[in-house]
Amino acid sequence: MTKSNNLPRILVVDDEPAIQRFLTTALNGEEFIVHQAETGHAALTAVVTTKPEVILLDLGLPDMDGCEVIKRIRQWSQVPIIVLSVRDREGDKVMALNAGADDYLTKPFGVGELLARIRVALRRTLQQTPEPVYRIDELEIDLARRRVLVRGEEVSLTPTEYDLLRLLVTHAGKVLTHRQILKEIWGAAYLEQPHVLRVNVSNLRHKLEKDASRPSYILTEVGVGYRLKST
Amino acid sequence: MSIPQDERRPSPEAMLRAARAEEVKIEHGGKLKIFLGYAAGVGKTYTMLEAARIRQREGRDVVAAYVESHGRAETDALLEGLECLPKAQHEYQGVLLPELDIDGVLARRPQLVLVDELAHTNVPGSRHEKRWQDILEILAAGIDVYTTVNVQHFESVNDVVTQITGVVVRETVPDSILDRAAEIRLVDIPPEELLERLHQGKIYIPEQVAWATEKFFRHGNLIALRELSMRRAAARVDEEMRAYMETRAIPGPWPVTERLLVCASGSPFSEKLIRTTRRLAEELKAQWFTVYIETPSLAKQQQENRERVWRDLRLAESLGAEVATLTATSVSEAIIDYALRHNVTRIVVGKPNKSRWREFLRPPIVDQIIRLSGAIHVHVVSIEPAPIKPGSHFSRSKRQVPWLEYLASLVLVTAATMVSFLVGSILSPTNMVMIFLLAVVLAAVRLGLKPAILTATLGVMAFDFFFVPPRLTFNVADSEYIFTFIGLFTVGVVISTLVAKANGRAVALRERELQTESLYYLSRDLAAAVDLESIMAAVIKNISETLNAKLAVLVPEGEQMKISSISKGLALDVKELAVADWAYRNRRTAGLGTETLGSAELLYLPLHTASCFLGVLGVKLGQVADYRSPHHRRLLDAFVTQISQAMERVYLSMQAEQAQILQARESLERALLNSISHDLRTPLVSIIGALSSLRDETLQISDTARKEFLTGAWDEAERLNRFVGNLLDMTRLEAGELKMKMELCDVQDLVGCALAALDQRLKGRTVNVKLEPTIPLVRMDMVLMTQVLINLLDNALKYSPIESSIEITVQADNTFLTVEVLDCGPGIPEQDLQRVFDKFYRIPIPEGTKGTGLGLSICKGIVEAHDGRIWAENQQEGGLRIVIELPLDEKGGNDKIK
Known part of the structure; x- marks a missing residue:
């Protein structure tokens, strides 16, 4: 009883019993407490009553649209929301992410992938201030000193490139949409100029990646945005 | 021996005819019953109403659309209890005249409609000129009609009636309507009784009685008319009997089928000749033809006769003849030729009334025909010329006297005389004649017959006066000069006649040439x-x-009816469209120049072929007279045939094309179903198999086997997922639901994404990426193009050996971005290189198919949506190369990567 109270709570919102069953089985085994909701309204109530640490949300709910659910939750809570949907079109993903979702997984997906995303989300909830030094594989970013090292050698970045990298680092593992990045780095005036972002990402990759054609740090989510690989 | 029996069997032709007759009745729905009488007052209307009452009692829906009781009490009594449709009111010269409301009848649609007075002529501006045409339209709509008519109104007896009674009956009905009737009821009372009824005032009001008795109701007249009506009805019964006997193979003496031919010329005798032929044809139960022959030598005269010819031909047509217009140089030859081609047995000609000496100069056509006729009988009919009406073509044909030409001939003679004076000293008078002869020849060639004769006369006089001794007198010393005069005259007449003929021939030839030419061009x-x-x-x-x-x-x-195409400056209002609609529905010519809806502004000809009705051609000719000219009508008929055939051909090819598309779609659907059932089920076999093994606790499964099962199931599940993804993409492409989001994209990122997506499957494979560092950002839909690259790589992985490498090269020049994916697989047979992009095409590999056959066609769809090209080629050193070429626009090409 005491043990279960310490376990992270996950709210699974999906109207398909088969998927509910599958997720509950997969997550229970991984030491999570799983709550279930079948409709958007039930989900909104459950967020209040169960106070989950992570929400897994299906976009196609019988009573209301998933994006609407995200917006309503975001009005008062910053709880991480991972969207699970059979809608594989990029427009849907972008819409959900811009509405405030933290991540997106297209069905079908592997359990390993899901668990990794949940862990990234949990980590962000638990530790609000990111580590000053971010390390992954051979890449090291020291946010306090504004230094970037690849295989121990310092790389010189333009201020924009650095800002871009810093933004990705602070949201490591999370998908950032083009819009979100453009707005953050260049300001609202550049929202319709994604090529500025692409050029800078390309430059960053040439400086950081071993093979820019097969990037391993800055990953492209096609048609959606970018994600920095997380540990 | 079975021959006698066979002989008695009805011939196939007879059976066919009978079948067609049945067909006509069924197709045209309504049945016509005619109540035939011989004079007013015999009781036609009364009998018709009685019959109608009986039908009504039998439960039929009977309506009186137009019944004239003439105030007779008995008739009025019968009308009570019958539904009477209101009559249409047509205004004509300020007076409202009641007419049959044909639209009312068609809207009311009773089973049986009563229409009095078959021969009535409608008020100008009505839909049809004659009531019998209204009735035909009602019949065509499938409504039965009862109608009344007196025998003298029938076209074929019209002239006989005039001969007997001296009264010209103007309201005529074509005899063909009698043939159209399903039943004829003869309404007959003895003339004595009729006269008694007349005197009792039962037929006309008293003031009219005296006039009527004197003019028409004479005992002799009535007897003759009565006989006519009885004969007409009897002929009909006889015909039916014959038809019946023929179809039932009842033996009887059948005469050989006769065919008659008469030639219309537009002369005042033509009409009579045509009527005579009709009667003869009637007696012989023969089919008959009327032809009109246009000849160049008679062209001018025919111009003036055109109206008459047209009327003659229409008359013949309404009397049941087959009508044709021919162009030929010789009337007699054309007639014989036509007769031979149509198996004509008898030719009817009029007895010539030309004077003897003209016959001597040129044998009359009759003689020519008789000489050429061979086995064909020639009937020579004596005809008295019909009285020439004032204002007929003779007075109209008076040409203005060609003063100018006469003046010119005077000048010619003067000139000849003066030339003769000049050369008088060296020429003898006999040779001087040559100069005058030259003047006559010139006049004949240039000025025509009469000026040539004048020239000859004046020339002879001048020659005589000035040059023949004794000079300056008209006396002639040497009688030899008489021959000179005669020679001069003859030459003038002969040459001018020849020239006139040649001219006429040339004109006719030119006209025909124009016709042929325009038909050819069309x-x-x-x-x-x-x-x-x-x-x-x-x-x-x-x-x-x-x-x-x-x-x-x-x-x-x-x-x-919708206007498909129209000449500039021509517009059709609702009324015109209604006429076109009528022409189309009734499949008959209507509008200006016809008897149906003649007040329209255009002539409407239905376009049809043997198998289908396609539309209507509306024509507005330059002059009203053109509508009646046989030349124009013949050309239009030829045009209509050509247009109809062309339209039918296009419709047929459209149908064929559609059938082909349908077939292609069907085979595609079949392929889709096959593919789906195969590609969806195959992965499920492994998945369900593996899962069932793992679930079954009674089975002893080794760890290796368990791992094997799971890997297999996983791979197949992935494959299933890819297939479903492809199907969805294809569906979106097909539905046109793909909305492209064109943005400037980094091609390197594109390659990276495709490789990342295939990460799991690329393990252990080498992929070489050759990418120029100076590739610009390219405008494209990144998501879709990533899908293209994934599909190409997926193919390369599938069809090349595991140990071989795959190469991606990206190049750009100023106009194109070229992306190539190369593998070391077996390639594709040359003839199939085009087809690999077709849906459900699979590269033929013996060990079975792995792909869905959708991947490449999706690629093609996406690349083409980018205005790009995609193609496959075999590399010389082996393996397949797939090339994508995307155009670089100014916007896309310039942003170089720094």
Whole structure:
């Protein structure tokens, strides 16, 4: 009883019993407490009553649209929301992410992938201030000193490139949409100029990646945005 | 021996005829019953109403649309209890006249409708000129009709009636309507009784009685008319009997089928000749033809006769003849030729009334025909010329006297005389004649017959006066000069006649040439036309040029006629469209120049072939007279046939095309179903198999086997997922639901994403990426193009050996971005290189198919949506190369990566 109270709570919102069953089985085994909701309204109530640490949300709910659910939750809570949907079109993903979702997984997906995303989300909830030094594989970013090292050698970045990298680092593992990045780095005036972002990402990759054609740090989510690989 | 029995069997032709007759009755729905009488007051209307009452009692829906009781009490009594439709009111010269409301009848749609007075002529401006035409339309709508008529109104007896009674009956009905009737009821009372009824005031009001008795109701007249009506009815019964006997193979003496031919010439005798032929044909139960022959030598005269010829031909047609117009140089030869081609047995000609000496100069056509006729009988009919009506073509044909030409001949003679004076000293008078002869020849060639005769006369006089001794007198010393005079005269007459003939022939030839030419051009343009639009363009262009006409082609669309194409400056109002609609529905020519809806502004000809009705051609000719000219009508008929055939051809090819598309779609659907059932089920076999093994606790499964099962199931599940993804993509592409989001994209990122997506499957494979560092950002839909690259890589992985490497190269010049994916697989047979992008095409590999056959066709769809090209080629050193070429626009090409 005491043990279960310490376990992270996950709210699974999906109207398909088969998927509910599958997720509950997969997550229970991984030491999570799983709550279930079948409709958007039930989900909104459950967020209040169960106070989950992570929400897994299906976009196609019988009573209301998933994006609407995200917006309503975001009005008062910053709880991480991972969207699970059979809608594989990029427009849907972008819409959900811009509405405030933290991540997106297209069905079908592997359990390993899901668990990794949940862990990234949990980590962000638990530790609000990111580590000053971010390390992954051979890449090291020291946010306090504004230094970037690849295989121990310092790389010189333009201020924009650095800002871009810093933004990705602070949201490591999370998908950032083009819009979100453009707005953050260049300001609202550049929202319709994604090529500025692409050029800078390309430059960053040439400086950081071993093979820019097969990037391993800055990953492209096609048609959606970018994600920095997380540990 | 079975021959006698066989002989008695009805011939196939007879059976066919009978079947057709049945068909006509069924097709045209309504049955016509005619109550035939011989004079007013015999009780036609009364009998008709009685019959109608009986039908009504039998439960039929009977309506009186137009019944004239003439105030007779008994008739009025019968009318009570019958539904009477209101009559239409037509205004004519300020007076409202009641008419049959044909639209009312068609709207009311009773089973049986009563219409009095079959021979009535409608008020000008009505839909049809004659009531019998109204009735035909009602019948065509499938409504039965009872009607009344007196025998003297029938076309074929019209002239006989006039002969007997001296009264000209103007309201006539074609005899063919009698043939159309399903039943004829003879209404007959003895003339004595009729006269008694007349005197009792039962027929006319007393003031009219005296006039009627004197004019028409004479005992002798009535007897003759009564006999006529009885004979007409009896002939009909006889015909039916014959038809019955023929179909039932009842033996009887059948005469050989006769065919009669009469020639219309537009002369005052033609009409009588045609009526005579009709009667003869009637007696012989023969089919008959009327031809009109246009000859160059008679061209001028025929111009004036055109109206008459047209009337003659229409008359013949209404009397049941087959009508044709021919162009030929010789009337007699053309007649014989036509007769031979149509198996004519008898030719009817009029007895010539030309004077003897003209016969001597040129044998009359009758003689020529008789000489050429061979086995064909020639009937020579004696005819008295019909009285020439004042204002007929003779007075109209008076030409103005060609003063100018006469003046010119005077000048010619003067000139000849003066030349003769000049050369008088060296020429003898006999040779001087040559100069005058030259003047006569010139006059004959240039000025025509009469000026040539004048020239000859004046020339002879001048020659005589000035040059023949004794000079300056008209006396002639040497009688030899008489021959000179005669020679001069003869030469003038002969040459001018020849020239006139040659001219006429040339004119006719030119006209015919023009016709042939315009028909040729039209048919050439129509043959080249592949769709309706080009047909319409060809029609409008050619016909308006040839006939100097404005045209409209109308085709049915749903319930209405729609203008498909129209000449510039021509507009059709609702009324015109209604006429076109009538022509289309009734499949008959209507509008200006016809007897149906003649008040329209255009002539409407239905376009049809043997198998289908396609639309209507509306024609507005330059002059009203042109509508009646056989020349124009013949050309129009030829045009209509050509247009119809062209239109049918296009419709048929459209149908064939659609059938082909349908077939292609069906085979595609079949392929889709096959593919789906195969590609969805195959992965499920492994998945379900593996899962069932793992779930079954009774089975002893080794760890290796368990791992094997799981890997297999996983791979197959992935494959299933890819297939479903492809199907969805294909569906979106097909539904046109793909909305492209064109953005400037980094091609390197594109390659990276495709490789990342295939990460799991690329393990252990080498992929070489050759990418120029200076590739610009390219405008594309990144998501879709990533999908393209994934599909190409997926193919390369599938079809090349595991140990071989795959290469991606990206190049750009100023105009194109080229992306190539190369593998070391077996390649594709040359003949299939095009087909790999077809849906459900699979590279033939013996060990079975792995792909869905959708991947490449999706690629093609996406690349083409980018205005790009994709193709496959075999590399010389082996393996397949797939090339994508995307155009770089100014916007896309310039942003170089720094």
